Amino acid sequence: MSVLVEMLALPGRSFLNFLSYLGQLGRLVADLAHSIFRGRLRILQMAEQIVGIGYGSQAVVVVTGAFTGAVFTAQSYFKFKDFGIETTIGGIVSVSLCRELAPVLAGLMVTGRVGAAMAAEIGTMKVNEEIDALRVMGVHPVDYLVQPRFFAMMISMPLLIAESIVFGLAASALVSSLAFHIPFTWFWTHVVDHTNHTDLIFGMTKGFFFGILIVLISCHQGLTAANGAVGVGLGTTRAVVFSSLALLVVNFFLTMLLNYFFPLGTAL
Amino acid sequence: MPGTDSSVPFIRVTGLKKSFGAQKTLQGVDLDICHGETLVLIGPSGEGKSVLLKHIIGLLHPDEGRVELDGVNLCSMTERQLLIARQRMGYLFQNAALFGSLTVAENVAFPLKEAGLRDQKQIADRVHEALDLVELSAHKDKMPVNLSGGMRKRAGIARAIVTRPECILYDEPTAGLDPVVTDVIDHMIQRMQKRFRVTSVVITHDMSSVFRIADRVVMLKNGVVSFNGTPGELRASPEPEIQNFIAGRSGLIA
Ligand SMILES: Nc1ncnc2c1ncn2[C@@H]1O[C@H](COP(=O)(O)OP(=O)(O)O)[C@@H](O)[C@H]1O
Ligand SMILES: [Mg+2]
Numbered sequence: 001m002s003v004l005v006e007m008l009a010l011p012g013r014s015f016l017n018f019l020s021y022l023g024q025l026g027r028l029v030a031d032l033a034h035s036i037f038r039g040r041l042r043i044l045q046m047a048e049q050i051v052g053i054g055y056g057s058q059a060v061v062v063v064t065g066a067f068t069g070a071v072f073t074a075q076s077y078f079k080f081k082d083f084g085i086e087t088t089i090g091g092i093v094s095v096s097l098c099r100e101l102a103p104v105l106a107g108l109m110v111t112g113r114v115g116a117a118m119a120a121e122i123g124t125m126k127v128n129e130e131i132d133a134l135r136v137m138g139v140h141p142v143d144y145l146v147q148p149r150f151f152a153m154m155i156s157m158p159l160l161i162a163e164s165i166v167f168g169l170a171a172s173a174l175v176s177s178l179a180f181h182i183p184f185t186w187f188w189t190h191v192v193d194h195t196n197h198t199d200l201i202f203g204m205t206k207g208f209f210f211g212i213l214i215v216l217i218s219c220h221q222g223l224t225a226a227n228g229a230v231g232v233g234l235g236t237t238r239a240v241v242f243s244s245l246a247l248l249v250v251n252f253f254l255t256m257l258l259n260y261f262f263p264l265g266t267a268l
Numbered sequence: 269m270p271g272t273d274s275s276v277p278f279i280r281v282t283g284l285k286k287s288f289g290a291q292k293t294l295q296g297v298d299l300d301i302c303h304g305e306t307l308v309l310i311g312p313s314g315e316g317k318s319v320l321l322k323h324i325i326g327l328l329h330p331d332e333g334r335v336e337l338d339g340v341n342l343c344s345m346t347e348r349q350l351l352i353a354r355q356r357m358g359y360l361f362q363n364a365a366l367f368g369s370l371t372v373a374e375n376v377a378f379p380l381k382e383a384g385l386r387d388q389k390q391i392a393d394r395v396h397e398a399l400d401l402v403e404l405s406a407h408k409d410k411m412p413v414n415l416s417g418g419m420r421k422r423a424g425i426a427r428a429i430v431t432r433p434e435c436i437l438y439d440e441p442t443a444g445l446d447p448v449v450t451d452v453i454d455h456m457i458q459r460m461q462k463r464f465r466v467t468s469v470v471i472t473h474d475m476s477s478v479f480r481i482a483d484r485v486v487m488l489k490n491g492v493v494s495f496n497g498t499p500g501e502l503r504a505s506p507e508p509e510i511q512n513f514i515a516g517r518s519g520l521i522a
Contacts, residue, residue: 034348129365132327136359137379137427138351 031142045148054156061106061164069168073175090187091194097168098199103206106164111243115218119239122222123232146219157211158204198262217243278303283333295491304465311488317471326350358436364424366412373408398426417444435467
């Protein structure tokens with residue numbers, strides 16, 4: 001009997017926990033909105049964060065984009081050559097990179113790098129009472145810590161995604177011409193024919209929303225860290241796992257929504 | 269008492285109760301703190317002295333009871349309102365809580381910059397002055413990780429006093445300091461009181477400090493105020509528990 005109750009209670013409790021988690025994120029959003037619209041903007045801290053997040057993440061997204069582009073080119077070629085349409089590779093690669101591959105894979109990589117750093121840094125401040133020290137000195141932790149990171153991610157993420165797309169295409173061009181001897185002009189013609197600037201906007205818009213998601217989830221984990229170093233470790237892990245999962249789920253809905261505004265071209 | 273200028277106490281704590289899980293830490297604390305007085309809070313470790321201090325500055329919310337600052341209830345304020353109220357106060361954390369990513373001087377300058385001071389020269393002067401008071405000027409460019417516990421404590425004190433607040437709450441300011449520096453800090457607390465009529469609440473385990481600086485002593489025991497009087501009254505108290513605490517006797521027989 002008690003086992004049965006337990007079995008029924010477990011999903012209920014998890015659901016309540018999930019609701020309470022959403023509630024906490026909602027509070028964070030409210031505090032952040034207050035900080036942005038009623039407080040002052042912290043340009044200096046924002047600039048520091050853009051350097052740390054945006055500038056510092058370039059190597060990661062460049063490598064991610066380039067090798068994604070390269071491997072997708074190779075796989076497409078292996079199949080397409082059976083139908084004798086291998087010269088059209090540029091089209092499918094560029095569309096896939098812009099709309100899905102670069103935003104999702106670079107987004108996940110940035111989650112690992114930036115989300116973890118945010119959660120660990122803020123979490124360490126929390127367990128060292130540095131967050132309370134801010135409050136004592138009349139500074140809202142969301143103003144000082146979350147707001148600059150929020151703007152930095154909003155600005156950096158779309159640019160990082162764009163950079164990832166560019167390097168993905170460059171790698172694809174290299175692989176198709178060097179390994180598969182597809183003339184660059186043919187490759188490029190198909191890229192231009194099949195890709196719109198809206199496809200680039202599609203990917204960058206996704207990056208914008210992924211950035212917001214990563215900031216909110218990771219900063220929340222940092223701000224609620226407890227129990228010393230163990231708690232910081234747990235919060236950091238959660239920040240990466242929750243952000244990555246949320247990114248994948250939100251990506252699907254963004255694809256459905258954005259395709260309404262920027263439909264995929266008919267020419268493929 | 270020097271500087272008592274109104275009948276309303278500066279800080280009034282009434283019926284304060286706070287539990288952490290099953291542990292009842294504060295069980296109805298009543299306490300008035302007047303303008304300009306130095307109140308020393310003593311009591312065994314883990315009795316909730318730090319918890320009481322955090323309630324006074326609104327870092328913790330009580331389960332029951334209230335904390336009033338000049339007659340205004342802190343417990344009904346939002347965090348944003350509290351941020352403004354706290355600008356009148358300085359707070360030294362038991363672990364100093366220095367920002368690990370900033371140097372000592374940057375830590376001390378932080379509250380000045382956040383209070384809106386822009387003049388770099390003025391900021392540098394104020395920082396220097398505060399660090400001088402705690403004899404830490406020589407180490408102003410070090411990072412907190414490279415300081416000893418006592419130095420960290422003193423940097424925390426400098427950060428708490430640099431904005432010249434009306435009221436300063438010190439959580440064990442002299443723990444881990446040598447006797448000479450302890451004397452320096454005690455003198456500094458007294459000087460701030462005499463010169464700027466600063467209200468101080470000091471948690472300490474150092475009985476010689478108690479008798480040096482206190483206008484009034486409050487002992488926290490079993491979650492309530494078990495003694496509230498002048499240092500003279502404390503010394504004259506017939507309670508064996510208080511006498512044991514003053515003399516540092518455990519009551520155990522060898
Ligand atoms: N945030 C907290 N969560 C749980 N327990 C706490 C918390 N803060 C303090 N306590 C507990 O409250 C009691 C009083 O702590 P404290 O005020 O630090 O004692 P002290 O009088 O030595 O300063 C301790 O038993 C401590 O474990
Ligand atoms: Mg304590």
